[in-house]
Amino acid sequence: MIQLFQTVVEWLTETVGAMGYTGIVALMCLESSFFPFPSEVVMLPAGYLVWKGEMSFVAAVAAGVAGSVLGALFNYWFALRFGRPFLIRYGKYFFVSRKSIEKAEEFFAKYGHVSTLIGRMLPVIRQYISLPAGVARMKKSVFIIYTAAGAAIWLTLLTAVGYVGGEHIELVERYLPVLTALCVAIALLAAAAYYFFMIRPRRAGEARGAGGRLPPPTGISSS
Numbered sequence: 001m002i003q004l005f006q007t008v009v010e011w012l013t014e015t016v017g018a019m020g021y022t023g024i025v026a027l028m029c030l031e032s033s034f035f036p037f038p039s040e041v042v043m044l045p046a047g048y049l050v051w052k053g054e055m056s057f058v059a060a061v062a063a064g065v066a067g068s069v070l071g072a073l074f075n076y077w078f079a080l081r082f083g084r085p086f087l088i089r090y091g092k093y094f095f096v097s098r099k100s101i102e103k104a105e106e107f108f109a110k111y112g113h114v115s116t117l118i119g120r121m122l123p124v125i126r127q128y129i130s131l132p133a134g135v136a137r138m139k140k141s142v143f144i145i146y147t148a149a150g151a152a153i154w155l156t157l158l159t160a161v162g163y164v165g166g167e168h169i170e171l172v173e174r175y176l177p178v179l180t181a182l183c184v185a186i187a188l189l190a191a192a193a194y195y196f197f198m199i200r201p202r203r204a205g206e207a208r209g210a211g212g213r214l215p216p217p218t219g220i221s222s223s
Contacts (some may be wrong), residue, residue, distance in 0.1 A: 021055075024063040025070070032071025032127065032151075034096055039064070039126075043155050047162020057163065061155050068120070068151035069144060072130040076143060079134030087131060096128065104128035105135075113142050120150030122188075 019026070027042045043064055049055040079087060088098055107125055108115045109132070116138070119129030133143050 021059055021063040024060060025067040028064045028067025028155075029071040029074075030067075032068040032130075033074050034127065039068075039155065040158055043158035044162035044165070047159040048165065050159065051163045051166045057159060061152065061159050064155040064159070065148050065151045068155070069148050072116075072147045072151075073144070075128075075130035076134040076138075076140070079131040080137060081134075084135045087135075096131070100128045101131060105132040108132035108136070113138060113146055116143055117146040117150035118188075120147060121154045121186075 024042060024046055028039060031039045031042065043060070046055060046060040046064070047057075050057045050060055084101075087096060087101055091097065091101060104119070104125055107119060107122075108129060111118065113133075116129055116133055119125040130143075130147070
């Protein structure tokens with residue numbers, strides 16, 4: 001397994017190295033859209049190239065964030081243009097299952113616009129959180145800000161792991177699941193805190209003023 005992981009990472013390192021920052025943008029754009037393409041396989045090799053002095057840490061992360069935002073905007077536009085019925089009916093033909101859409105919708109309905117930040121750090125949710133945001137016509141500027149912030153946190157962690165790992169790639173394979181689990185736990189705790197201390201009290205107050213009717217999640221356009 002370690003040998004296979006090393007072979008894959010070596011190939012990706014050569015690919016990212018040959019394509020440079022443009023390659024990171026392109027690959028992360030794919031990762032952030034419909035394709036089931038993990039960000040780890042892009043940013044870990046990028047971190048390794050930073051360790052070798054062939055890339056800048058800041059520029060690599062910035063390229064990754066740019067690609068993530070572009071891919072997320074594509075999903076956002078697609079959902080905005082074609083709507084939920086189209087995604088439910090035809091999503092399976094471009095790697096989007098009904099279950100994935102419903103899970104992202106549930107997460108978005110609960111946490112509102114902050115879900116686009118937290119969702120960037122959560123497996124499964126990461127690629128699909130842009131879809132309910134588009135369907136709900138979330139304000140584009142807010143969507144971009146939160147998507148970029150969430151992507152920046154996650155990609156900085158991955159690039160740092162690739163940098164610290166250096167030549168000891170087997171250690172990266174060993175501890176990457178721990179890092180991922182820790183990041184997910186932190187993201188969920190942040191989401192819970194935001195919900196209970198910000199969203200829940202606000203909705204309760206608005207519901208009382210509206211005669212008991214709950215308002216839509218924050219960050220969603222009324223149009």
